[in-house]
Amino acid sequence: MSRFIYFFVFLSVFFACSSETDRIQNGENALVEVKGSVLNKQEVLNSMPKGLSASDSIQFVDSYVKTWIGTELLYDQALRNVPNLPEIDKLAEQYRKQLIIFEYQKQLITERLEQQISETEMENFYEMYADKFKLNSAIIKGLFLKVPEDAPQIEDVKKWCRTTDAQSIENIEKYSLKNAIIYEYFMDKWVSFSDVMDNIPYTVADETSFLRNNKILEVQDNGYWYLLKISDYMGKGSLEPFDFAKTQIQEILINRKKKDFFKEIEKEMYNDALRKDQIQIYNWNQESSKEASSDTITTKP
Template sequence: MRTLYSIGILASLVFNSCSNMPSTESSPAVASVDGKVLTVAELQKAIPKNVSKNDSLAFTQNYISRWVKSSLLLRKAELNLSPEEKDVKQILEDYRASLLIHKYQQKLLLEKHSPLITNKEIEDYYNKMSENFILNEDIIKGIFIKLPLNAPNLTQLQQWYKSDNPEDMVTLEEYCYQNATNFDIFLDKWVTVDAISGLLPKPIPNTPNFLKYNKFYEVTDSTSHYLVSFRDYHKIDEIAPLQYVTDKIKAILLNKKRIEFIQNLEEELYQEGLKQKVIKFY
């Protein structure tokens, strides 16, 4: 209890003085493990900016606890590992080199690499690799509507949501804005059947030919009517339509271009090194 009380007071002092308390080598000690010291100044640096007083207390307690446990583990490691096992200079140097290379590559990617992917590139990749995009679930385009049992003009609504007439679609949307508790007209995008079934009290039947022979699905529970119109569909194990996998193809092509950019960069630097005679082979 004394320890928690002391940490609480410390956290309050640190929080209230963060803006004007200097970080110096003579900063008061917070905790120590076998001569290794955690100071108030170090603790201040670790506290996130704009943190509340209560959050500062929790953060301080957690940080000190983690620091002590980490220091104890390090102490045991120093005592029990052989000199060879403790020699991590090469590991640190390799990590530093990898980190610097990665930062430089990312800098050049931002400065010189164009992330533009054209529609033609997407279409060409899809046509070449379409067999790699097999659906693992049924997808549909259509309409979903949920409305209260006492909603007006239900008969007309059933006519509108089944119609292909653009004027009926405008009327349907106006009706849904006024009366539906939830609706989605997704005629221009693919949605999984499972996503729509998750909105229904009884899911869309998962039978092989249901989507082939049924264009509409209606169900009712104790509070609402649910209406679904299937305007287009693709079944599981079919090749996915291009629109459905466009974002995935974009990500693939972007990654491919990044890899090519880095490979070209490495080759350019290699040739430059040879030309400037900074490379020597022995």
């Protein structure tokens, strides 16, 4: 049996077995074992990118399993040969603490610090430093669709995109539910022109000229239609609208405030722990230091 056929059969069994939740829960989804370490099917499935073809899925599983086996063998060999494992364990524990603290700090910023920054404060900052908020690249309002070229009513969709009145928008939204691969509506907010164009196989040599002269872009490529409607735009060098700059302003204000914010949090936690007798401070004063020094034996030549 050829290698390709072998892996195709293997992958078919792989997917079939991994869909049985009861077997997964019973530990029957093992895929490969190396010296007691087990790789299960669900782990591979969770790591597999969506939308892969059958042949790409086979290659992914093959590569993933080989990499996992190699890592486990190397890890086992390292465990038996690296002398300073206790020091590594200590460093790993320190890193784990730092990582958990970092994640908790992000949570605190979201739950508390962001709430302390008002819309008025951001608007005042925007007005004070307006000359700093200049667009590095163009931004647009509009909508974008990617649909298969054999999808129904393509000409109608093009007409709706050109019109974009209330009825046309409703038609586009209903149509997109069944037919669109991508549908993005941004008539009511500014988005980066280059970010939108990343989804379209079309090169814009001069974005200022393009945006000045085009409100509709229709591209057919590799089995798909790409339809972009531009209802408004602002070019590079223009003053950023407040709504577009707001995220950046919030980040600036957070960075300015977070040092004092975390100091206050630490103070709150410390005082709370003292009240609850969760901190025991043992004597280590100058006298203790002197006693420790006096116990030291010195010799003279």
